[in-house]
Amino acid sequence: MNRGNKILKVENIDKNINNKQILQIRKYSVIKGKFNFIIGANGSGKTSLLNILSMIDNDYQGTIYYKGKIISKKERNCELRRRFSVIWQEPYLYRGNVYHNIALPLKLRGFNKKIIHKKVKNISQKIEIDDLLEQSVYTLSGGERQKVSIARALVTEPEILFVDEATTNLDEESINFFNSHFADLVTEEMTVVMVSHDRRQIKELADRIAYLKKGKILSSQAREEFDFSQLGAGICSSIEEIV
Numbered sequence: 725m726n727r728g729n730k731i732l733k734v735e736n737i738d739k740n741i742n743n744k745q746i747l748q749i750r751k752y753s754v755i756k757g758k759f760n761f762i763i764g765a766n767g768s769g770k771t772s773l774l775n776i777l778s779m780i781d782n783d784y785q786g787t788i789y790y791k792g793k794i795i796s797k798k799e800r801n802c803e804l805r806r807r808f809s810v811i812w813q814e815p816y817l818y819r820g821n822v823y824h825n826i827a828l829p830l831k832l833r834g835f836n837k838k839i840i841h842k843k844v845k846n847i848s849q850k851i852e853i854d855d856l857l858e859q860s861v862y863t864l865s866g867g868e869r870q871k872v873s874i875a876r877a878l879v880t881e882p883e884i885l886f887v888d889e890a891t892t893n894l895d896e897e898s899i900n901f902f903n904s905h906f907a908d909l910v911t912e913e914m915t916v917v918m919v920s921h922d923r924r925q926i927k928e929l930a931d932r933i934a935y936l937k938k939g940k941i942l943s944s945q946a947r948e949e950f951d952f953s954q955l956g957a958g959i960c961s962s963i964e965e966i967v
C-alpha cells in the first residue's frame with residue numbers, strides 16, 4: 725500500500741465525552757477507491773469515528789490527514805466537506821417532493837437546471853425510485869425515504885461516501901437490491917467508508933475491514949487477509965459474537 729492510496733489518515737485520536745473515553749485510535753487509514761468497512765459491537769465507537777472522519781465532529785484530540793495534508797480543526801473546511809456525502813441510518817429529508825430532495829445538493833453546487841434534471845433522473849432510475857419523483861416526502865414509506873437519501877448522497881458523485889448502517893431499516897428485498905447494486909452505484913473513483921452489521925454486505929462489498937472494540941482499532945485488514953468464515957450468514961446484532 726503506497727502513501728498516495730491513503731485518502732484519509734487519522735493519528736492519535738482521543739475522544740472523550742463527560743470523562744468517558746469514546747475513542748483511542750493510534751492509526752487508521754481510509755484507502756482511496758475502496759470499500760472501507762468499519763465493524764464492531766454496539767457502542768464500540770463506529771459512528772463516533774465516522775463523524776470524525778467525515779469532519780462533522782471536530783471536538784477531539786489528534787490529527788486527520790486528507791491526501792497527506794493536515795486538516796485544520798479550527799476551520800469549517802466547507803470546500804472539502806462538499807466533496808463528501810453521508811448516508812445515515814435514520815434518513816432526514818427536506819420538505820417538498822422527492823425530486824426537490826435529490827436535486828438540492830446539485831442546486832447548492834450551482835449546476836444548471838438541465839444537468840440537474842439529467843442527474844436526478846439517472847440516479848433515481850438506478851435506485852428504482854423514478855416513479856416517486858413527484859411524491860411528497862411525507863407520504864413515503866421508511867424504506868422509500870432511505871432510498872431517497874441514498875440517491876441524494878450519490879447524485880453529487882462524492883469523492884468519499886460515508887455510510888452509517890444505511891440498510892438496517894430496509895426490507896429484505898431492498899437490502900438484497902443494495903448489496904448487489906451498491907458496487908455499481910458508486911463510481912470507480914469514489915471511496916466508501918461503511919459502518920455495517922450486515923454480514924452479507926461485509927462479505928459482498930468489503931475491500932478492507934477495520935474491527936473496532938471499545939473505541940480501539942483491534943485490526944484493519946485487506947479482504948484477502950480477513951477470515952470471512954468467522955462471519956456466518958445474516959445480520960448480526962453484535963459483531964462481537966462473530967469476530
Ligand SMILES: Nc1ncnc2c1ncn2[C@@H]1O[C@H](COP(=O)(O)OP(=O)(O)OP(=O)(O)O)[C@@H](O)[C@H]1O
Nearest residue numbers: 741742744746764765766767768769770771772773
Ligand atoms: N453525546 C454522547 N454522550 C455520551 N456518550 C456518548 C455520546 N455519543 C456517543 N456516546 C457513547 O460513545 C460510545 C460510542 O458510541 P457510537 O455511537 O460511536 O457507537 P457505535 O459503535 O456506532 O454503536 P452502534 O452500533 O450501537 O450504533 C457509546 O458508549 C455511546 O454511549
